[in-house]
Amino acid sequence: MSQSTVSARTYLFTLLALLALTLLTSLLALVDLGRFSFVAGVAIAAVKASLIACIFMHALYETKLIRVVMTGGVIWFLILISLTLGDYLTRGWMPFPGK
Amino acid sequence: MADPIALAVREQFHSPEQQRETSTVGMWIFLITEVMLFGGLFTAFSVYRMSHPAGFDQGSADMEFWLGAINTAVLICSSFTMAMAVHSAEVGKNGKLALFLTLTILIGLVFLAIKFTEYYLHYHDQKLPGILFHDTSPDAAYVQMFFIFYFLMTGLHALHMLIGEGILCTMLFRTFLGSFSEHYHTPIELAGLYWHFVDTVWVFLFAIFYIPGAHMK
Amino acid sequence: MATLTLVEPQPAPTQPQLNYLTEKTGLLSWLFTTDHKRIGLLYVFSITFFFFFGGFFALLMRLHLLLPQGWLFGHETYNKLFTMHGIIMVWFFLIPSIPNTLGNFVLPMMIGAKDLAFPKLNLLSWYIFMLAGMTTLYAMIRGGVDTGWTFYTPFSTSYSTTFVITAAIGILISGFSSILTGLNFMATVHRMRAPGLTWYRLPIFIWSMYATSIILVLATPVLAITLAMIGIERVFQVGIFDPNLGGDPVLFQHMFWFYSHPAVYIMVLPAMAVVSEIIPTFSRKPIFGYKAVAFSSMAIAIIGFLVWGHHMFVAGESAYSAMTFSFLSYMVAVPSAIKVFNWTATMYKGSIQLDTPMLYAIGFVALFTIGGMTGLFLAAVGLDVHVTDTYFVIAHFHYIMVGGTVMAFLGGVHFWWPKISGKMYPEFLAKLCALTVFLGFNLTFFPQFILGYLGMPRRYAAYPPEFEVLNVLSTAGASILGVGYVVPLIYLIWAWKFGAPAPANPWRTTGLEWKTPSPPPKHNFEETPTVTWKAYDFEAQKEELQLG
Numbered sequence: 001m002s003q004s005t006v007s008a009r010t011y012l013f014t015l016l017a018l019l020a021l022t023l024l025t026s027l028l029a030l031v032d033l034g035r036f037s038f039v040a041g042v043a044i045a046a047v048k049a050s051l052i053a054c055i056f057m058h059a060l061y062e063t064k065l066i067r068v069v070m071t072g073g074v075i076w077f078l079i080l081i082s083l084t085l086g087d088y089l090t091r092g093w094m095p096f097p098g099k
Numbered sequence: 100m101a102d103p104i105a106l107a108v109r110e111q112f113h114s115p116e117q118q119r120e121t122s123t124v125g126m127w128i129f130l131i132t133e134v135m136l137f138g139g140l141f142t143a144f145s146v147y148r149m150s151h152p153a154g155f156d157q158g159s160a161d162m163e164f165w166l167g168a169i170n171t172a173v174l175i176c177s178s179f180t181m182a183m184a185v186h187s188a189e190v191g192k193n194g195k196l197a198l199f200l201t202l203t204i205l206i207g208l209v210f211l212a213i214k215f216t217e218y219y220l221h222y223h224d225q226k227l228p229g230i231l232f233h234d235t236s237p238d239a240a241y242v243q244m245f246f247i248f249y250f251l252m253t254g255l256h257a258l259h260m261l262i263g264e265g266i267l268c269t270m271l272f273r274t275f276l277g278s279f280s281e282h283y284h285t286p287i288e289l290a291g292l293y294w295h296f297v298d299t300v301w302v303f304l305f306a307i308f309y310i311p312g313a314h315m316k
Numbered sequence: 317m318a319t320l321t322l323v324e325p326q327p328a329p330t331q332p333q334l335n336y337l338t339e340k341t342g343l344l345s346w347l348f349t350t351d352h353k354r355i356g357l358l359y360v361f362s363i364t365f366f367f368f369f370g371g372f373f374a375l376l377m378r379l380h381l382l383l384p385q386g387w388l389f390g391h392e393t394y395n396k397l398f399t400m401h402g403i404i405m406v407w408f409f410l411i412p413s414i415p416n417t418l419g420n421f422v423l424p425m426m427i428g429a430k431d432l433a434f435p436k437l438n439l440l441s442w443y444i445f446m447l448a449g450m451t452t453l454y455a456m457i458r459g460g461v462d463t464g465w466t467f468y469t470p471f472s473t474s475y476s477t478t479f480v481i482t483a484a485i486g487i488l489i490s491g492f493s494s495i496l497t498g499l500n501f502m503a504t505v506h507r508m509r510a511p512g513l514t515w516y517r518l519p520i521f522i523w524s525m526y527a528t529s530i531i532l533v534l535a536t537p538v539l540a541i542t543l544a545m546i547g548i549e550r551v552f553q554v555g556i557f558d559p560n561l562g563g564d565p566v567l568f569q570h571m572f573w574f575y576s577h578p579a580v581y582i583m584v585l586p587a588m589a590v591v592s593e594i595i596p597t598f599s600r601k602p603i604f605g606y607k608a609v610a611f612s613s614m615a616i617a618i619i620g621f622l623v624w625g626h627h628m629f630v631a632g633e634s635a636y637s638a639m640t641f642s643f644l645s646y647m648v649a650v651p652s653a654i655k656v657f658n659w660t661a662t663m664y665k666g667s668i669q670l671d672t673p674m675l676y677a678i679g680f681v682a683l684f685t686i687g688g689m690t691g692l693f694l695a696a697v698g699l700d701v702h703v704t705d706t707y708f709v710i711a712h713f714h715y716i717m718v719g720g721t722v723m724a725f726l727g728g729v730h731f732w733w734p735k736i737s738g739k740m741y742p743e744f745l746a747k748l749c750a751l752t753v754f755l756g757f758n759l760t761f762f763p764q765f766i767l768g769y770l771g772m773p774r775r776y777a778a779y780p781p782e783f784e785v786l787n788v789l790s791t792a793g794a795s796i797l798g799v800g801y802v803v804p805l806i807y808l809i810w811a812w813k814f815g816a817p818a819p820a821n822p823w824r825t826t827g828l829e830w831k832t833p834s835p836p837p838k839h840n841f842e843e844t845p846t847v848t849w850k851a852y853d854f855e856a857q858k859e860e861l862q863l864g
Contacts, residue, residue, distance in 0.1 A: 004189040011186065015179040019172055025306070026168045029313035035152075041310035042303070048175075049299045056182045056295045063120070065506060066127050073131025076534045077138035079621055084142050084570045087625065087637035088149060099635040111431040111508070113844070121433045121507040128499045132537045139541035139571055143556070146567050228554045240555075240562035247554050251545070 014055040154241025159312025167309035177206035178298040191281030335835040350435035356421035370404035378791040394777035395462035402465025414586035425829035428510025433503040445493040452486030455479040469557035469568040473549040484543040498532025512847040523610040524589030527617035539575035573624035581620040587724030597825035598674035599666025602852035612651030619648040645695035672746040676727025683719025708768025738835040739815030753800035759793025824861040
């Protein structure tokens with residue numbers, strides 16, 4: 001195994017991409033986009049996280065099992081947040097007090 | 100002389116390949132437990148942010164945005180050096196492995212230094228939740244709530260960074276002992292996975308704490 | 317039909333070689349072991365202690381409830397009793413019981429492995445568990461906790477004057493033990509199976525333990541962070557869940573139940589795992605609908621994460637949220653029902669032997685069915701409004717956890733006892749105890765369904781006089797149940813030393829663990845087996861197992 005999984009060049013390009021995205025998100029933050037500020041910030045963060053996971057953490061180069069584990073974790077977090085927020089978002093939808 | 104590869108394989112495994120794959124699966128499973136750990140906090144944060152966006156935006160405006168942005172860049176660089184450390188281990192270059200591990204440790208310390216500076220600044224501005232908190236904006240209760248989550252989540256993150264520093268120092272020590280080669284360097288890979296994960300968490304923390312109020316300064 | 321007697325005509329077992337018990341002796345060899353079998357036994361000691369400790373609190377409660385106005389304890393003390401009973405039983409008995417005792421012991425052997433993937437992590441799990449237990453015991457000795465095992469805010473964060481933080485820390489630490497166990501099991505099942513052992517050749521026990529591990533790994537961290545938040549709120553007097561400071565108590569409930577509902581599947585899936593091994597063995601038939609049973613284990617684990625809001629129907633969640641959770645709760649009953657149908661179909665036209673493990677397994681199926689169906693009553697929002705926080709709920713979950721999990725645990729202990737100890741337990745006495753447990757259990761908890769439906773609230777130290785008869789019946793049942801638990805403890809200890817030596821495969825059943833001597837050697841298998849047969853293939857292995 002004296003072969004590296006990922007070349008140093010790929011790591012370098014990923015680093016530059018991540019730094020560029022950080023700059024982008026910082027510049028966007030200085031503009032008042034209203035509610036969209038938060039969404040845009042999280043979306044760019046998600047792109048950065050994917051780059052880190054796929055390249056630095058080798059998720060693209062590992063077995064399918066690893067990708068399933070990783071995706072499973074993300075999905076489970078989404079279950080937690082969506083069903084919880086779902087409660088709060090649907091409060092007051094029925095014409096009864098407290099519902 | 101005993102075969103170093105054979106020595107490194109534990110008795111429950113029948114090959115180095117099985118050991119490496121199993122350890123990697125194990126580390127990834129551990130990382131998704133961390134996703135759920137931080138996920139609970141992200142969820143709670145989202146509930147309050149959704150119900151009180153003004154207070155949370157105000158809290159975000161009280162953050163030192165550029166310190167956060169610089170810290171994000173700093174941590175990303177440390178992920179790069181960590182990835183290069185793994186790369187060096189994979190090709191058997193122990194000297195470069197030691198160099199990149201050291202760089203990662205140092206850059207991580209820079210991150211922590213900036214972080215603790217920020218904490219001190221918040222303390223100075225009376226933004227520490229609890230009896231020391233003082234704020235005059237209209238939604239002060241939720242500015243405090245913002246800071247409760249800020250300290251909880253970045254604090255938990257900083258704790259993970261400290262543990263990571265400890266792990267990396269151990270890896271550096273073992274590198275000097277000559278434990279790793281191109282045939283066996285699984286602990287370096289696992290340490291890398293952990294470090295990158297901690298970086299990923301920070302990327303999201305930056306997005307939820309620093310970005311929303313940055314335009315309000 | 318006469319039950320099969322066990323020892324003859326098998327060849328007389330010889331135990332001159334070293335096995336996992338004898339290969340190294342002395343206390344230190346146990347405290348520093350990495351052998352999954354020894355660690356399983358370390359856990360047996362721990363959880364047995366906690367079971368009787370938690371059971372002791374239950375006994376005190378039932379004694380107190382003999383009289384409508386109570387007589388033994390004040391109300392504050394009663395609050396502490398039900399809290400401590402719940403905490404001990406949930407986190408220090410039910411969750412670790414089957415996975416960490418039987419799972420640890422049997423799982424690697426069933427897949428032809430020498431040990432788990434991470435044996436040292438396994439030992440660490442036990443030490444963490446013991447640290448957690450000691451911390452929680454400390455909270456109890458110092459004066460206890462009175463918040464209920466559910467720690468609802470703002471009482472637990474702002475008003476309770478008891479040892480909430482210590483107990484929360486103890487439980488948080490136990491969570492790490494759970495996570496490491498789940499991680500270990502998952503990695504093991506993925507990467508340490510013997511050659512030829514594909515997923516669809518695995519015993520159902522492995523499928524169910526794997527499903528349990530998924531829950532352990534994904535749910536427990538949310539509990540950890542929730543308890544940490546309670547601790548921080550108490551220590552730093554900040555208001556995450558405190559309405560006075562802008563916090564939301566319902567948010568606590570969302571986060572708490574996100575873990576605690578899947579937690580009940582952590583308790584029941586391993587029990588189903590055990591039953592899925594016992595029933596084919598004592599019916600001499602492969603499990604009916606192997607893939608359906610395997611997939612239903614996974615379905616229970618997954619859907620089980622989507623139903624937590626059914627604990628919050630009256631807590632203030634939105635109506636749409638309640639409807640969603642109600643619907644999903646009905647869905648989760650489907651895979652459980654599939655299992656019940658398949659166990660029954662396995663027994664149909666089988667060659668039934670009513671040995672002790674089978675008695676416990678059949679008892680499990682009956683009681684789990686009642687418990688599960690009453691769960692559906694509770695999943696209906698309208699009915700839940702009437703019976704929530706009454707004894708109906710208590711009866712429901714005790715039917716599953718005690719009538720289900722504890723009975724399956726006892727069944728599994730008896731089933732694998734010959735393998736673990738190399739000895740046989742006394743069969744007649746064991747059967748008598750199984751019947752005692754079944755009768756005592758029903759007498760204890762069936763009246764509680766009626767009490768709940770009639771309106772007796774849970775967690776109350778006193779009740780209206782018209783409920784007295786049912787409460788007395790329940791307490792009588794509890795005493796009988798207690799006897800049914802104590803006697804096996806005695807005879808199993810006796811059998812460890814004085815029981816008849818057990819052959820390698822006393823039940824003449826399939827499964828790799830039965831191909832090793834009783835007790836097994838440290839590394840389980842001289843040579844890793846290569847598996848070319850299906851699970852439960854009694855027909856193909858007829859000669860080898862000397863089946864008539």
